[in-house]
Amino acid sequence: MRTWEQSSLRRHAALCGDAPDGSGAAAADRLPALRACGPLRGRAAVSGIGGCAAAVPVFVPRLPSLCGFPPPFDGSADQRQRRPVSVTSIACPRRSSESVDPLALALAPPPDETPEERVQRERDEKEARHRSEMIDEQIRAERNAAAKKKPPIKVLILGQSQSGQSVHAHPDAKRWRLTLGALPPRQVDYDFQITHANSAWVEQRAAWRAVIHLNMVNMVNIICRIMGTEMEKMNASVPDPLQMEYEVLEDQVSEEQVLEDDDIEILSSVQRLSGASDDPNSEPEPASIPVSLKFTDTHHELKSALSPLLQVQADLESWLGQNRNRSELQGLATPFMDEEARDLATRRRNPTRPREFFVRSASSWKAAILAMGSSHETQEQNRERTVEVVKIIVGCKEHMIQLWTDTVIQDMLSNRQIHMDEQPGFFLNDIDRIAVEDYEPTDDDVVRARLRTMGVQTYRLVIEHGQERGREWIMYDVGGVRSSRAAWYPYFTDVNAIIFMAPISVFDEQLEEDYRVNRLEDSYILWKAVCSSKLLSKLQLILFLNKCDVLHSKLQRGIEVRRFVPTFGDRENDVPTVAKYFRSQFRDISRRWSPEPRGFYSFLTSVTDTKSTAVTIDAVREGILRNQIQNAELI
Numbered sequence: 306m307r308t309w310e311q312s313s314l315r316r317h318a319a320l321c322g323d324a325p326d327g328s329g330a331a332a333a334d335r336l337p338a339l340r341a342c343g344p345l346r347g348r349a350a351v352s353g354i355g356g357c358a359a360a361v362p363v364f365v366p367r368l369p370s371l372c373g374f375p376p377p378f379d380g381s382a383d384q385r386q387r388r389p390v391s392v393t394s395i396a397c398p399r400r401s402s403e404s405v406d407p408l409a410l411a412l413a414p415p416p417d418e419t420p421e422e423r424v425q426r427e428r429d430e431k432e433a434r435h436r437s438e439m440i441d442e443q444i445r446a447e448r449n450a451a452a453k454k455k456p457p458i459k460v461l462i463l464g465q466s467q468s469g470q471s472v473h474a475h476p477d478a479k480r481w482r483l484t485l486g487a488l489p490p491r492q493v494d495y496d497f498q499i500t501h502a503n504s505a506w507v508e509q510r511a512a513w514r515a516v517i518h519l520n521m522v523n524m525v526n527i528i529c530r531i532m533g534t535e536m537e538k539m540n541a542s543v544p545d546p547l548q549m550e551y552e553v554l555e556d557q558v559s560e561e562q563v564l565e566d567d568d569i570e571i572l573s574s575v576q577r578l579s580g581a582s583d584d585p586n587s588e589p590e591p592a593s594i595p596v597s598l599k600f601t602d603t604h605h606e607l608k609s610a611l612s613p614l615l616q617v618q619a620d621l622e623s624w625l626g627q628n629r630n631r632s633e634l635q636g637l638a639t640p641f642m643d644e645e646a647r648d649l650a651t652r653r654r655n656p657t658r659p660r661e662f663f664v665r666s667a668s669s670w671k672a673a674i675l676a677m678g679s680s681h682e683t684q685e686q687n688r689e690r691t692v693e694v695v696k697i698i699v700g701c702k703e704h705m706i707q708l709w710t711d712t713v714i715q716d717m718l719s720n721r722q723i724h725m726d727e728q729p730g731f732f733l734n735d736i737d738r739i740a741v742e743d744y745e746p747t748d749d750d751v752v753r754a755r756l757r758t759m760g761v762q763t764y765r766l767v768i769e770h771g772q773e774r775g776r777e778w779i780m781y782d783v784g785g786v787r788s789s790r791a792a793w794y795p796y797f798t799d800v801n802a803i804i805f806m807a808p809i810s811v812f813d814e815q816l817e818e819d820y821r822v823n824r825l826e827d828s829y830i831l832w833k834a835v836c837s838s839k840l841l842s843k844l845q846l847i848l849f850l851n852k853c854d855v856l857h858s859k860l861q862r863g864i865e866v867r868r869f870v871p872t873f874g875d876r877e878n879d880v881p882t883v884a885k886y887f888r889s890q891f892r893d894i895s896r897r898w899s900p901e902p903r904g905f906y907s908f909l910t911s912v913t914d915t916k917s918t919a920v921t922i923d924a925v926r927e928g929i930l931r932n933q934i935q936n937a938e939l940i
């Protein structure tokens with residue numbers, strides 16, 4: 306039932322020219338809410354009813370939702386048509402200045418209002434007023450929050466491939482999340498939906514499972530291949546039918562020879578260790594094999610039983626976008642310093658370029674592996690194949706364990722000075738846990754997993770507690786392989802700090818993409834380029850001398866730094882001395898090549914060690930924030 310006021314307003318609207326859509330009359334029906342909006346808003350509303358309903362929301366922004374008004378007049382053709390008839394354009398009795406205020410008239414209680422109607426009216430008004438106050442409160446809170454919102458802090462994580470950038474950056478490992486006291490914001494990046502409390506994590510685990518399976522299978526295949534080479538050598542005069550079968554299988558799997566890259570990485574380090582040829586153009590040769598290795602039929606059978614893993618590796622690599630050969634990873638050491646490469650980087654971001662299947666933020670590899678193909682049919686086939694892949698891995702479990710724990714195989718590896726446990730993505734001690742159908746990766750597995758980043762991955766965190774509450778941290782994890790480095794450049798102008806990862810255990814290793822280049826040397830070149838860049842001259846650089854744990858185990862094994870770094874001289878071959886020496890090298894480069902004086906912040910880290918890294922990250926966070934605040938004050 307309408308109150309007299311509502312009827313009066315409807316009449317008023319009709320008299321003065323209601324909007325064609327009758328919104329004036331509609332507003333009258335919502336009078337209690339209008340009245341609760343206070344005199345100014347109420348007046349605006351009533352004026353609207355008097356021929357300009359469309360203007361009401363301009364004065365009372367929240368009214369459209371509250372009262373069901375049309376949107377504010379924006380001059381669009383649609384709205385022009387619906388615009389109410391002007392008061393002056395129709396025969397409407399004009400009021401003199403002494404005439405009664407229409408609002409007062411409209412709001413006055415009816416002369417014949419019964420006590421029940423009065424009670425009802427007052428109740429309606431009270432309720433509407435309460436709603437209005439709540440909305441006011443909400444608007445105020447939002448305004449205050451917006452005023453307080455701190456600008457995000459953007460951190461770019463650079464370094465050569467396998468330096469630990471992704472381990473350091475990605476929040477799956479909870480490292481930054483825990484240290485910053487942050488939780489992933491609800492609606493942002495797909496990558497950030499990973500949390501144990503979140504059902505998305507279940508799906509993410511499926512993706513990580515594939516990575517870890519690939520890491521494990523990859524190492525088994527490397528061992529089988531080396532074993533095949535050894536067997537071949539020992540029986541040079543007698544062709545081994547199983548080895549031939551194995552090679553045929555390999556050729557079928559990939560024209561590029563799936564294992565070549567990994568093999569070269571391992572073999573090239575063997576070459577350095579055995580003091581083989583220094584000619585940079587010569588292919589690395591494996592060290593000579595002691596004759597004491599006695600392969601039996603069991604080894605032949607093992608190799609044959611494990612051969613399906615070649616195809617498994619090829620499938621997993623393809624799904625994860627890791628099926629790239631070495632030539633595709635090659636490139637200039639510092640293409641981001643080169644004009645042409647900058648153009649190239651811009652062109653690479655051109656969306657018309659055919660899409661490739663590899664790790665990049667726009668098409669997260671996790672999303673890709675979950676989707677597994679574009680068409681429904683392909684997805685189905687791939688899903689079936691995934692189940693098959695897991696079955697094969699589970700079926701090979703005992704053979705894999707047998708291979709890895711075999712004493713002849715262990716001798717073979719140690720004769721070649723190959724230390725699988727120091728290689729990234731080492732899971733051979735966990736086969737019985739990982740090669741099962743219901744395997745679920747742990748946080749530690751995820752930290753240790755190896756997946757090459759191509760392109761850029763973005764991670765976002767929002768601080769949940771303390772003074773920094775509400776501050777967003779954005780971390781850019783870029784691919785460190787040479788072919789990916791041109792993509793770094795666009796990020797240089799838009800970050801607050803750079804964390805540079807330099808693994809110091811790599812003094813005796815070669816680059817995966819170019820085995821002629823020493824990895825430590827490559828890090829120096831990169832660091833020099835970053836320090837000397839004019840674009841980055843004002844930016845805070847933080848150096849992580851990473852993989853200290855691997856350095857420790859290498860020095861423990863008696864590897865002498867001076868053999869690979871002659872300038873190291875006769876210093877003590879222990880971790881503190883070696884780390885100090887490398888740190889001084891990086892500091893000298895920074896001092897010498899920075900266009901402007903800058904502080905040198907460096908940390909010795911093993912980023913796979915979550916606990917110790919948390920302390921470092923805390924210090925880094927403080928440092929970046931302090932710098933940020935100082936800069937803001939200077940501005």
Ligand SMILES: Nc1nc2c(ncn2[C@@H]2O[C@H](COP(=O)(O)OP(=O)(O)OP(=O)(O)O)[C@@H](O)[C@H]2O)c(=O)[nH]1
Binds near residue numbers: 731755785854
């Ligand atoms: N032992 C040890 N392993 C590490 C450390 N940091 C990284 N790793 C391992 O090294 C491998 C490579 O690390 P990533 O973070 O993927 O390397 P990246 O720098 O992102 O390499 P790209 O993606 O190719 O640029 C992973 O298997 C990590 O688990 C460390 O401090 N100690």
Ligand SMILES: [Mg+2]
Binds near residue numbers: 756783784785
């Ligand atoms: Mg990476």
